[in-house]
Amino acid sequence: MYSIAVDIGGTNIKAAVLNDELDIVKYVKIPTPDNKEVLIVEKVYRLIRDYIEQYALASPFIGISSAGVIDSERGEVVYTGPTIQNFDGTNFYQALSDLSNQIKIYNDVDAALLRELAFHQYEEENIFCLTLGTGIGGAFYNHKLGLYAGERHRANEIGYLLYRAEDDKTFEKRASTAALKELMQKWEFEFASNVPRLFELAETGDTLAQAILNEWATHVAEGIAQIQIMYDPGLILIGGGISAQGAALLKYIEPKVHDFLPPDYGVARLQTTQTENHAALFGVVSQR
Known part of the structure; x- marks a missing residue:
């Protein structure tokens, strides 16, 4: 079974499809949009939708990490300061709800630490x-x-x-x-x-x-x-x-x-x- 992971940074967005052994099956890195002319949440939506269509996935687990203060319970970006403009209040659980009912979002450093502790x-x-x-x-x-x-x-x-x-x-x-x-x-x-x-x-x-x-x-x-x-x-x-x-x-x-x-x-x-x-x-x- 495949999962989809997305990492949103101030410079780039990384997205990947991973198998149960956490091997990367597909990977892409794109510049983070300005979040004015092109919204980050819209770009992330399209990346995930394309992966779902390409691999014929049904409600896959979607994990998202993002820069900024993240409310993981609500799936919302609480605060990003100058790192990413126009991002506060973005709710990924709502925005991606038609793609999956298994979605989790973390602060990017929390996510990186969880990975470190899971394998070491x-x-x-x-x-x-x-x-x-x-x-x-x-x-x-x-x-x-x-x-x-x-x-x-x-x-x-x-x-x-x-x-x-x-x-x-x-x-x-x-x-x-x-x-x-x-x-x-x-x-x-x-x-x-x-x-x-x-x-x-x-x-x-x-x-x-x-x-x-x-x-x-x-x-x-x-x-x-x-x-x-x-x-x-x-x-x-x-x-x-x-x-x-x-x-x-x-x-x-x-x-x-x-x-x-x-x-x-x-x-x-x-x-x-x-x-x-x-x-x-x-x-x-x-x-x-």
């Missing part, structure tokens, strides 16, 4: 997942209580931390992968916004590449210190495409976290996620 065993009781991408997202999981969403489904919106009036920036604006790319352009890095190349050159001892990563990693570490203080997790997972850098990423961040904490405060174990590709897509169908 961690001993820690409390786990925080931090994703670095176009923006910054968070998810918190307790092994007894499950995902924690907060009173208004707005818990873990850590991208809004650390706002400073002097530069009008938040944690997200300083420490996301998008912010790293802006920094690379500011420093006139030879390979523009090629992040993998930045890490490659840093590993060879390139002083400019190392300076860029050190400046950016300081901002990442400051946010991680706030997570440590607020949640006291045993493990902090770092996800997003940049997590593929693994130890090369962590070595810039880990030593700096202590600079933003009181002496001997302690910090959780840091690790990059083991599920690098399509984590949110797998996560939304792993809960069917």
Whole structure:
């Protein structure tokens, strides 16, 4: 039996058909529409409808992950801030009701963390997942209580931390992968916004590449210190495409976290996620 998974991000929409073993049978990635001239919900509807017709599916399980604050019970986007315009109040359960009666929507970081936990065993009781991408997202999981969403489904919106009036920036604006790319352009890095190349050159001892990563990693570490203080997790997972850098990423961040904490405060174990590709897509169908 096939399931359909959709991951809605600020830059791209990914959609896939998966079998019971969670193998991807069909996959497509398209740019996220402006949500003005072309609505995201309409584009998602057409993608799912086409898959249903192509594979002759009858009321398949549809899992959706999306950026923003998500009310999974109502199937509604509660708040997205500047990430995606004109998206608040979009109800996917209503919009897709004629395609299936098995629909579930999650925040994208919640979905990615669910995928990680479904396929990898961690001993820690409390786990925080931090994703670095176009923006910054968070998810918190307790092994007894499950995902924690907060009173208004707005818990873990850590991208809004650390706002400073002097530069009008938040944690997200300083420490996301998008912010790293802006920094690379500011420093006139030879390979523009090629992040993998930045890490490659840093590993060879390139002083400019190392300076860029050190400046950016300081901002990442400051946010991680706030997570440590607020949640006291045993493990902090770092996800997003940049997590593929693994130890090369962590070595810039880990030593700096202590600079933003009181002496001997302690910090959780840091690790990059083991599920690098399509984590949110797998996560939304792993809960069917």
